[in-house]
Amino acid sequence: MRQFLNERLPLAEFSAHLRKPLPKHINLLFSLGSLAMFLLLLQAATGAFLALYYSPSPEHAHNAVTYISEEVPFGSFVRGLHHWGASAMVIIVFLHLLRVVIYSSYKAPRELTWIVGVLLLLVVLGFGFTGYLLPWDEKAYWATVVGVEIASTAPILGDFVAKVLRGGTEIGAVTLSRFYALHTIWLPWLAFGLVGVHLFFVRYYGSSGTPQNTPEEIKMGKPFYPDQVFEDVVGMLILFVALAAAALFMSVPLEDVADPTNASYDPRPEWYFLFLFQLLKYFQGPLEIVGTFVIPTVGMVLLLFLPFLDKSERAVLWKRPVALTVTTVCVVGIVGLTILGASSPKLETTDSTVVQEAPQPTEEVQEVSTPDTEEGEEVFDFQLTEEEIEGTQEDEEVFDFQLTEEELQ
Numbered sequence: 001m002r003q004f005l006n007e008r009l010p011l012a013e014f015s016a017h018l019r020k021p022l023p024k025h026i027n028l029l030f031s032l033g034s035l036a037m038f039l040l041l042l043q044a045a046t047g048a049f050l051a052l053y054y055s056p057s058p059e060h061a062h063n064a065v066t067y068i069s070e071e072v073p074f075g076s077f078v079r080g081l082h083h084w085g086a087s088a089m090v091i092i093v094f095l096h097l098l099r100v101v102i103y104s105s106y107k108a109p110r111e112l113t114w115i116v117g118v119l120l121l122l123v124v125l126g127f128g129f130t131g132y133l134l135p136w137d138e139k140a141y142w143a144t145v146v147g148v149e150i151a152s153t154a155p156i157l158g159d160f161v162a163k164v165l166r167g168g169t170e171i172g173a174v175t176l177s178r179f180y181a182l183h184t185i186w187l188p189w190l191a192f193g194l195v196g197v198h199l200f201f202v203r204y205y206g207s208s209g210t211p212q213n214t215p216e217e218i219k220m221g222k223p224f225y226p227d228q229v230f231e232d233v234v235g236m237l238i239l240f241v242a243l244a245a246a247a248l249f250m251s252v253p254l255e256d257v258a259d260p261t262n263a264s265y266d267p268r269p270e271w272y273f274l275f276l277f278q279l280l281k282y283f284q285g286p287l288e289i290v291g292t293f294v295i296p297t298v299g300m301v302l303l304l305f306l307p308f309l310d311k312s313e314r315a316v317l318w319k320r321p322v323a324l325t326v327t328t329v330c331v332v333g334i335v336g337l338t339i340l341g342a343s344s345p346k347l348e349t350t351d352s353t354v355v356q357e358a359p360q361p362t363e364e365v366q367e368v369s370t371p372d373t374e375e376g377e378e379v380f381d382f383q384l385t386e387e388e389i390e391g392t393q394e395d396e397e398v399f400d401f402q403l404t405e406e407e408l409q
């Protein structure tokens with residue numbers, strides 16, 4: 001069998017490639033990229049399981065998530081892995097970025113690896129933003145209202161982007177299916193495509209190692225396989241155990257079903273967007289755009305072009321005073337704003353932010369079956385207009401009923 005494959009595939013070359021030595025001074029921080037990749041795969045696997053039960057419509061989404069958490073075997077565990085995995089992904093990718101900055105691994109010839117990395121960071125944040133709406137509970141709904149309003153403040157394209165995200169003028173059924181499509185089709189394709197390119201660059205240029213390596217030492221370290229692979233796999237196992245413990249012992253929040261008329265709700269995004277959210281509080285009125293658009297965009301552009309802006313010699317971060325100061329200010333700023341955002345009360349909104357009109361009443365009677373509640377008992381949702389109840393036409397309002405099968409008979 002081995003001979004058969006050897007004759008047909010370049011296995012010897014592949015094996016030699018895998019066994020190529022890494023730079024001499026490599027430490028545990030060099031496993032962070034592999035951990036990010038592991039988390040991406042874990043998110044894909046757990047997400048695929050959740051998609052078996054989830055339904056992206058305002059009538060079903062919340063019920064489906066409740067059903068996954070309470071009825072589906074291992075549903076709560078898998079949902080927990082997906083939920084805590086998302087947070088872990090943001091932390092690990094951020095730490096991986098910091099490691100690249102600390103050892104100035106973004107410098108020539110690795111500028112393209114860095115640029116693809118920044119795009120991956122945006123994709124990871126995109127996963128977080130689109131996934132947050134899917135449970136269709138109060139926090140999901142109102143955080144998305146704020147998020148889309150923020151997008152709409154961008155000059156020229158803002159309104160267009162907001163309209164495309166919402167699929168109309170309000171957040172509703174079309175928004176939910178758009179976010180679901182982005183979360184489960186567009187972003188995963190983009191993520192795996194970009195990771196493929198990222199890894200190709202990483203292998204093509206070889207690992208940069210730490211700046212203390214002499215040119216000879218770059219090819220004198222342990223081999224990628226089996227040594228580095230073994231360390232990476234141990235890291236993945238430890239990470240998985242930590243996530244499994246979180247999934248088992250920490251419940252994943254699910255608030256009441258989204259109520260678009262509840263404008264008094266205190267909107268809060270996922271923790272990794274809190275620093276941006278907090279930033280908005282310092283720029284109100286005509287200055288709002290500074291917090292919603294100018295600072296985030298300038299920050300992202302500077303990050304993207306960092307390898308071309310930083311022309312200093314390659315050295316570890318603490319030997320580069322300017323880079324050290326900028327990195328420290330950014331990290332302390334982001335962490336500080338996140339803490340402030342987490343502990344502060346409701347966002348003070350200006351006229352243009354947040355408030356969305358209540359949805360139009362539905363005229364048709366809808367019947368939708370939902371996942372089972374108790375054994376054998378099905379719940380039916382009816383929406384009846386006031387007209388159908390009282391025979392009037394003016395000021396139609398929608399009434400929601402939930403009747404069990406038993407009550408129907």
Ligand code: HEM
Nearest residue numbers: 030033034036037097105113114117118120121207208209
């Ligand atoms: C889903 C997100 C990401 C994945 C799966 C990923 C994966 C990897 C892997 C496996 C490596 C090689 C091992 C290592 O050096 O840790 C690597 C290296 C690298 N990554 Fe990422 N990465 C991601 C995000 C990022 C981000 C956000 C940046 C920076 C903005 C970045 C920049 C780099 C650079 C410059 C290298 C080369 C480092 C060197 O040669 O020493 N990556 N990445």
